[in-house]
Amino acid sequence: MNSEIRKYWPQYKWSNVFAMIKNMKQHPRRHKEPFRDKLVVITGATAGIGYYTARKYAAMGAHLIMVNRNPQKSERVRREIAEEFGTPAEYVIADLALLADIQRVGQYLLALEKPIDVLIHNAGVHLQSRQETSEGLEVNLVIHYLCITFRRFGLNF
């Protein structure tokens, strides 16, 4: 194991590590209730895990709201989902590395008339070096942690 990783070992709680290993060995549990007309909000649905998760919920009949940063990719996914599954899919464009966008999305979601059944904070990046946003904040911190403060901006469920 490389020394860069080893230096963090003392910070791990072994109970958490064992719980994680136990959890990873379990078979995924399937939701029993139908998803038709349930509202699912997912961030970063234009690629990777988020894209396939969005498709999975759409295949089960859910109404999707995707929070993505790229309009062209978002439109492509929206059209694909509508054609393949016939379920409603909308998107909101936001760069979740920017606090103003996070706040705007929080307010948009708060103003929805329908309650949110599932919220998936998926958008994220894997950076090899420190990078800062135009607001001077570390990118990982904003996208992976501050983004879930949708709630701080008034979204409460």
Ligand SMILES: NC(=O)c1ccc[n+]([C@@H]2O[C@H](COP(=O)([O-])OP(=O)(O)OC[C@H]3O[C@@H](n4cnc5c(N)ncnc54)[C@H](OP(=O)(O)O)[C@@H]3O)[C@@H](O)[C@H]2O)c1
């Ligand atoms: N894959 C793994 O092995 C792994 C392991 C541990 C954790 N994760 C976490 O799982 C999540 C998904 O991973 P993945 O492998 O599916 O990643 P991915 O293929 O790179 O997809 C990331 C998604 O997040 C979006 N995104 C990135 N930065 C954004 C921003 N500033 N604002 C809005 N959207 C943004 C991307 O949009 P664009 O299409 O516009 O780029 C894309 O839709 C991430 O949070 C990642 O950290 C993944």
